[in-house]
Every structure is written in C-alpha cells, then in structure tokens.
Amino acid sequence: MRFVDEFRDADLARALATQIAGLCEPGRKYKFMEVCGGHTHTIYKHGIEDYLPEAVSLVHGPGCPVCVLPMGRIDDAIAIAEHEDVILTSFGDMMRVPGGRGSFFDSKAAGADIRMVYSPLDALKIARQNPDKRVVFMAIGFETTAPSTAMTVLRAKAEGIENFSIFCNHVTIIPAIKAILDSPDLRLDGFIGPGHVSTVIGCRPYHFISHTHGKPLVCAGFEPLDVLQSVYMILKQLSEGRSEVENQYSRVVPWDGNVKALQVINETMELRPYFEWRGLGFISQSALKLRDSYARYDAEVIFRVPGVRVADPKACQCGEVLKGVIKPYDCKVFGTACTPETPIGTCMVSSEGACAAYYNFGRFTRKRVMEVTSA
Amino acid sequence: MCLGIPGTIVEIDVDRPDLAKVDVSGVRRMINIGLLENEIVEPGDWILIHVGFALSKIDEEEAASAMAFLEGIGTAYEEELAALASSEIEAGFIQAGRDIESRWAAEEV
Numbered sequence: 489m490r491f492v493d494e495f496r497d498a499d500l501a502r503a504l505a506t507q508i509a510g511l512c513e514p515g516r517k518y519k520f521m522e523v524c525g526g527h528t529h530t531i532y533k534h535g536i537e538d539y540l541p542e543a544v545s546l547v548h549g550p551g552c553p554v555c556v557l558p559m560g561r562i563d564d565a566i567a568i569a570e571h572e573d574v575i576l577t578s579f580g581d582m583m584r585v586p587g588g589r590g591s592f593f594d595s596k597a598a599g600a601d602i603r604m605v606y607s608p609l610d611a612l613k614i615a616r617q618n619p620d621k622r623v624v625f626m627a628i629g630f631e632t633t634a635p636s637t638a639m640t641v642l643r644a645k646a647e648g649i650e651n652f653s654i655f656c657n658h659v660t661i662i663p664a665i666k667a668i669l670d671s672p673d674l675r676l677d678g679f680i681g682p683g684h685v686s687t688v689i690g691c692r693p694y695h696f697i698s699h700t701h702g703k704p705l706v707c708a709g710f711e712p713l714d715v716l717q718s719v720y721m722i723l724k725q726l727s728e729g730r731s732e733v734e735n736q737y738s739r740v741v742p743w744d745g746n747v748k749a750l751q752v753i754n755e756t757m758e759l760r761p762y763f764e765w766r767g768l769g770f771i772s773q774s775a776l777k778l779r780d781s782y783a784r785y786d787a788e789v790i791f792r793v794p795g796v797r798v799a800d801p802k803a804c805q806c807g808e809v810l811k812g813v814i815k816p817y818d819c820k821v822f823g824t825a826c827t828p829e830t831p832i833g834t835c836m837v838s839s840e841g842a843c844a845a846y847y848n849f850g851r852f853t854r855k856r857v858m859e860v861t862s863a
Numbered sequence: 864m865c866l867g868i869p870g871t872i873v874e875i876d877v878d879r880p881d882l883a884k885v886d887v888s889g890v891r892r893m894i895n896i897g898l899l900e901n902e903i904v905e906p907g908d909w910i911l912i913h914v915g916f917a918l919s920k921i922d923e924e925e926a927a928s929a930m931a932f933l934e935g936i937g938t939a940y941e942e943e944l945a946a947l948a949s950s951e952i953e954a955g956f957i958q959a960g961r962d963i964e965s966r967w968a969a970e971e972v
C-alpha cells in the first residue's frame with residue numbers, strides 16, 4: 489500500500505481502511521459518487537480506490553464546471569469576443585477548452601482580445617481602465633464562484649461602470665445530482681458531497697437525496713483522510729439502515745452555508761428555465777442568469793449570440809464519464825487521441841476533470857494499478 | 864478556479880472595509896472580504912479565498928491541511944497562485960471608488 493504512506497497520518501488511514509472493509513456486507517457491491525473536482529484529485533493523487541475493498545467503487549459525477557459546459561457556449565463566447573470593441577475576460581481554466589470553432593486561445597491567436605483574469609474583480613478593473621471598450625467576463629462555476637460574480641455585478645452597479653457585462657454560465661449542483669438520480673443508467677448507493685460548494689449552500693439542500701431517494705450524502709473535506717472518513721460514514725449509515733445528510737467537513741462547511749453569499753446570488757441572479765449540460769443534456773432550473781433588473785450587465789442581452797447547439801466529437805465519451813457510467817480509461821480515445829496536450833473532450837482539458845486526473849496520475853486501468861500496488 | 868486557497872489577513876482597508884490585504888504563501892494581494900460580512904474578520908485571521916473573494920474563515924490547522932492538499936495537486940495550484948499573483952484588485956479598485964466619490968461630490972457642488 490504505497491499510497492497510504494503518503495498520508496499525513498498513515499496509521500489512522502489504515503485503521504479506517506480496515507473499518508471500511510468491516511462495514512461491507514458480503515456479496516454486496518457499493519457505488520458512491522463524488523461531485524467535486526477537488527475530490528477527484530484527492531482520490532487519484534492518493535490512490536484511495538486502491539485500498540478500498542473491491543466491493544466499493546467511487547465514480548465521478550459532473551463536479552467540474554468547465555467539463556459540463558457544452559461546446560456551443562464556448563462558440564457563443566467567442567462570437568462575443570469577435571466584436572471589434574470587446575475585451576473578453578476569462579479564468580485560465582477555460583482558455584484551452586475546445587468549442588465547435590476552436591478554443592479561446594485559438595480565437596486570441598486569430599486576433600480577438602481575450603484576457604485571462606484571476607478574479608471577476610480583475611475583469612471589472614479592465615473595464616474601468618478601458619472606458620472605450622466593452623469588457624465581458626466569462627462567468628463560470630458552481631455556487632462556489634457565483635457569489636463572486638454577483639458581488640462584482642453589484643460593485644459595477646455601485647460604481648456606475650457601464651462597459652462591463654458578464655456572460656453567465658453558472659450552474660447549480662442540486663439539479664445535476666437529481667438528474668443523475670433519475671437516470672436509469674446508474675445505480676448509486678451514496679454521495680460524497682462537495683466541499684466548497686457546500687460552504688456556500690450549506691447541507692440543507694441535499695435533504696431530498698437522503699429522504700426522497702434514500703441515499704446517504706456526506707459533505708467531505710479534501711484530504712485523503714477526509715475522503716476515507718466520508719466513505720466510512722456513508723457505509724456506516726447503510727449498515728445501520730439510515731439515510732441522512734452528514735457533514736464530515738464541519739470545520740469549514742456551516743450547516744446553513746454562507747448566508748451573505750446566497751443573498752447576493754439571489755439579489756442578482758435567477759434560475760434559467762433550463763440549461764444544457766455536457767453529457768447530461770438539458771436539465772430544468774439548473775443554471776443561473778442575471779435577473780431582468782440587472783439586464784444591462786448581461787452579455788446575452790447586450791450581444792446577439794448564435795446559441796447553436798454543437799454536437800460533441802463522435803469519439804469523445806465525456807458524457808458517459810461525467811455521468812459516471814464509464815471510467816475515463818474505458819473511453820476509446822483516452823490517452824491515445826485525447827491527452828491533456830491535445831484534448832478532445834473537456835474532461836481532459838480541465839485539471840479538475842476526471843480524465844486529466846486519471847491521466848496525470850498514471851491511472852490507465854484499475855487492474856494495472858492494483859498490480860503495481862500489490863507488487 | 865474551483866480551488867480554495869488559504870491566506871491570512873494582513874490588514875483591512877480603512878476606506879473600504881470590504882477589502883483586505885492578505886498573505887498567501889508570501890504573495891500579498893488585495894481581496895474582497897464582503898462575503899464574510901456576518902463574521903468578525905481581523906488581521907491574523909485565516910480565510911479560504913476563491914477567485915479574489917474570501918468565502919470562509921478557517922483555523923490555522925485547516926489552513927495547513929488546505930495547503931497540503933494544494934501542494935499535493937501540483938500544477939493546478941501553481942497556476943492558481945500565479946493567477947493570484949497577477950491579480951491587481953488593489954490600486955484601481957480603491958482609486959476608482961475615490962474618483963467616483965469625488966466626481967459625485969463635484970456634481971453635487
């Protein structure tokens with residue numbers, strides 16, 4: 489078990505692994521989903537699956553906002569950037585993601601003014617410094633980044649900045665989990681709840697998962713021990729016939745979330761009737777747009793975007809990966825035609841995508857890893 | 864973008880109490896602490912920063928654990944830190960606020 493030795497407290501990890509094995513009913517298979525890019529990282533970096541019992545498998549849900557954005561939205565953003573007087577600003581994560589007509593980097597090379605920023609506040613500053621340009625911020629992310637966008641819009645309003653708008657691609661995690669629970673493709677036994685998203689939304693919104701669908705959910709921290717302990721807590725619930733929302737990450741996640749963050753989202757944004765998710769299709773009330781009262785900051789209102797649906801490349805199975813139906817190494821192009829250097833699908837582009845995590849940590853098959861670790 | 868980066872509050876801006884200078888692994892930058900409005904934030908406090916905004920207050924032990932996680936993931940963290948280092952929320956942010964205030968003051972006159 490070479491990976492265990494990398495843990496900060498290897499003894500505790502071994503003890504947990506033993507307890508986890510003890511909670512598994514003989515003959516029963518368990519499938520738990522995590523919906524957070526940070527957890528994907530921890531699981532692969534530390535090889536957590538390698539010493540979970542064979543009966544327990546971890547699948548990766550749609551926890552990476554870059555990965556679930558359909559290609560058409562990237563084309564729309566590029567269409568906005570192609571206006572003469574527009575500066576499009578974006579987080580670095582988005583720059584290499586291929587749309588139907590190339591990536592932001594490609595568009596920048598072709599002459600569009602697209603700039604990487606760390607924060608939407610940096611985008612606002614660019615707007616302030618370039619009063620003769622229209623500055624658009626490519627807003628993306630789950631509830632973790634939505635409050636930052638909301639705060640920036642409020643700031644733009646307070647300062648009377650008129651040449652700033654956002655192209656809103658914020659998505660919400662709850663409808664995605666619901667869509668997965670309603671999908672016949674996949675039978676799950678429990679969820680490892682996201683860490684940072686829960687900092688904002690708290691634990692209450694997950695109630696329907698445990699009560700209506702009867703699946704335990706445990707909000708988890710990002711250390712390997714956190715993830716292991718969450719797996720333990722889920723199994724414990726199942727072994728006792730319970731199904732509840734529990735908070736393993738209470739040292740950061742308040743049960744009620746960040747009330748101020750929820751307030752500013754609610755002040756500036758509302759749910760879209762529906763939004764397309766890569767791999768999951770259209771999900772109703774699953775994404776945010778600016779409220780009509782903030783329409784002057786809404787790039788979709790200001791600019792006419794093509795809004796064309798772009799089909800994913802045929803060989804790419806990001807959809808199945810995002811739903812947890814297949815593992816990255818089951819995809820036909822994984823590690824061959826599709827690598828982080830020349831990504832075909834979004835799961836390989838974003839460092840938080842499941843495919844990139846598998847690839848970067850050299851996990852090409854579960855079998856091979858098992859052989860290596862037991863050697 | 865999804866990474867939460869731990870930092871310590873160095874000082875809170877006198878004119879704009881929603882802005883604070885923070886120290887992240889030796890990099891000092893201005894960030895927004897407006898989302899922690901319902902909490903008491905003081906110099907020396909540890910916070911978790913997402914894209915220029917403090918999202919939660921944490922203790923030192925959690926900060927160390929968050930840092931260990933980030934260092935473990937490598938490139939993505941380095942990129943995020945480089946992005947933070949390139950962030951310039953500070954100067955223009957406060958200056959523009961002042962410009963507008965003085966413009967308003969002038970208009971009132």
